[in-house]
Amino acid sequence: MEKYFRVGVISNTHGIKGEVKVYPTTEDIKRFDDLKDALIDTGKEFMDVHVTGVKYFKNMVIVKFKEFDNINDVIPYKGKDLLVTRENAI
Numbered sequence: 098m099e100k101y102f103r104v105g106v107i108s109n110t111h112g113i114k115g116e117v118k119v120y121p122t123t124e125d126i127k128r129f130d131d132l133k134d135a136l137i138d139t140g141k142e143f144m145d146v147h148v149t150g151v152k153y154f155k156n157m158v159i160v161k162f163k164e165f166d167n168i169n170d171v172i173p174y175k176g177k178d179l180l181v182t183r184e185n186a187i
Contacts, residue, residue: 139173
């Protein structure tokens with residue numbers, strides 16, 4: 098059994114306050130409403146992030162993480178997977 102589930106891919110930044118556009122890879126896009134904790138697969142490790150805001154725009158989800166307050170902080174994570182643990186999966 099897999100320990101983590103991919104719920105989306107960070108496709109780009111959104112604005113200058115550290116928000117990101119996430120392309121959802123889950124069947125139920127509204128699952129992001131209940132998402133509090135997630136992980137970013139940096140390629141070397143899994144980075145814990147805490148979701149503080151969620152908005153929907155067209156087919157994308159705009160997510161704000163507690164850990165990032167600046168566009169420059171999130172640029173390195175473009176194209177990275179957004180994961181949840183099995184316990185947080187729906």
